[in-house]
Amino acid sequence: MAENDRLLIPPAKSTRAGWDIAFQKMALRGDDQLLDESTTTPSDWDESEWEW
Secondary structure, three states: OEEOOEEOOOOOOOOOOOHHHHHHHHHHHOOOOOOOHHHHOOOHHHHHOOOO
């Protein structure tokens, strides 16, 4: 926004503002499922390469 030959930049809203309501709506629609369920089980890489 320009004012008196200056460019004014308002502060950003909270980066997570409204997320709580959005997640509630997703749950009501059943749209809150994991998309990568196949990665929840260990893979060959997990068994052979990963060090705990």
